[in-house]
Amino acid sequence: MAGRSRKYRVLIGKPGLDGHDRGAKILARALRDAGFEAVYTGIRRTADEIAAAAVQEDVSAVGLSSLSGAHLRLFPAVVEALKQRGAGDIPVLGGGVIPDEDLAALKQAGIVEVYTPGTPLAQVVEAFENACDRHQKGRSGK
């Protein structure tokens, strides 16, 4: 993480009605500690509200958290809402109580990484770093 030339801005979002945001808040803070500018939406946001915030804040990646089992509906909806707003290039990462067997469907729907309970924070932070790097390269290549 050291020696990064630019400070990335990321959004952590809580789609749907799930109020468990201990993980989302810890991750936002860990990202800040690692030098990111991390914006947290607060709980109970619609897919469109999250996409709008991502565009408005001009973020390089979006992280989504759901612990209520609604991830198969909600995460792809955010990817879709980003596309609708012409921001389909912003990578979306996900986390929460998510069974292994759902990983394929989520990746298929455009979620680049999915993390489940017990993942070291450093690993998630690194994934954000990589996703932001790729997003940055993609943009400068255009």
Add this chain to the structure above:
Amino acid sequence: MAEHPKAREWEEKVLKKSLHRFPERKEKFTHHGGEEVPRVACPESIDAPYVEKLGFPGQYPFTRGVQPTMYRGRFWTMRQYAGFSNAAESNKRYRYLLEHGTTGLSVAFDLPTQIGYDSDDPMSVGEVGKVGVAIDSLADMEVLFDRIPLDTVSTSMTINASASVLLAMYVAVAEKQGVPGEKIQGTIQNDILKEYVARGTYIFPPRPSLRIITDIFQWCSKHTPAFNTISISGYHIREAGSTAVQEVAFTLANGIAYVQAALDAGMELDSFARRLSFFFNASSDLLEEVAKFRAARRLWARIMKERFSAAKPSSMMLRFHTQTAGNTLTAQQIDNNVVRVTLQALAAVLGGTQSLHTNSRDEALALPTEDSVRTALRTQQVIAYESGVGDSVDPLAGSYFIEQLTDGIEAQASELIDTIDRAGGVVAAIEDGFVQRQIENSAYDYQQEIERGERVVVGVNQFQTDEKVRPPLLRIDPEVERAQVQRLKALRESRDNGQVQAALAKLGEAARSEANLMPAILEAVRSYATLGEICRVMRDAFGEFRDAG
């Protein structure tokens, strides 16, 4: 033991009466070999500090428990929180649990129900039937309790912002079974303040929410006197990452706010205080948890007596439900979770809980399967029937370690409550974000300890194994949502919509006046107005709360 006058007084006045009314489970409690287990072990000489700090079980300050004989009379209620997908499936699970020896029901509602949205609301997409059962109207509630006698089964409902509506539905179902309100037993969670700092199922801003809660207190004190009108919950505060001390302090601070709100509404303390109940977390630091429960009991007794001048002992008793700590469950090596739950459940029992939910081993992955739920219930049964820890009241009392820890937690929690008082009370402290920041800081520190390896989580940051076999998980069929939406559509077509509209209009008037809301909500529920329609009327009257993030 009976030498000290206080001890003799307790035996003569409290214990004898209790034994007469509630005989113990056995005539004699013995170890293998016949040695008798003492009912309440006490120091050789009972002095004033002992009486002041610990006293005797069933007596102020209730450090040693709220009943004189505790589990020698009756075990705690084994109450497993359950409910998923639709009402019919949940009803099946409840009847299964009752057949397997569970002694009280605990209903989990899905998030739309908890937040006052119908299943066909755009906000509900993807969440219907996921973390609990979807209830849209009285028609669903009738199915949920089909063939479950509400005069004998006690039901706990985890419902907060929309508690008034679900309570009204429960009362209406009981009526249809021929069970009057006086006979129904159970608890609604109805603790909105902790929703703003953890858990998140609020609808309205804090102040109108407090009005709804006092309306419920008032209505229930007249119509459902055996129903616990609130379960003041530290559980979710702890799950959100607080320490044990913060859990006690914030929970009791919320309790103080509810008592004050009811007093401000003109209620008499002793008319509602005995129906206040609490809900705590049992985490893995076993001895700290035991001390926490004892400290919470003593501190609440003192608050009720000293701050609010409660007169009746029953108003000073902190009775509580416990759930083992969901956040300690790991997705890795899930069988280890059975051991964690055992330790946590043991802490709750040694701490004198009135009822207990034990988590299932697979809950870090999905909703629990039937097999996992059975193991969780069996865990409680092994503690109850095999371990013998319930044969003596408050068996850890008098341990230097436990008593020091109990004193320490009480003192620190009391200090934190003073801080909140100085900040203008807990509602102001929540509005200002003080409580939330405290919890977040504790959560972050804890996580950092795990990340640095200073705190070992078996199977996660040490003792990992390569797991090839995936456990079978419970899946909620997406069809559930579609079917529930269909069911709701059919209801809207078949009911008397004129009657629904009239009832909703009346509710709107009541919400804008000072009238108690419960009669109008009951009337709306009986007309088969939906939960979403009823909450929409209240949303329009009270406004909505939004998390700033």
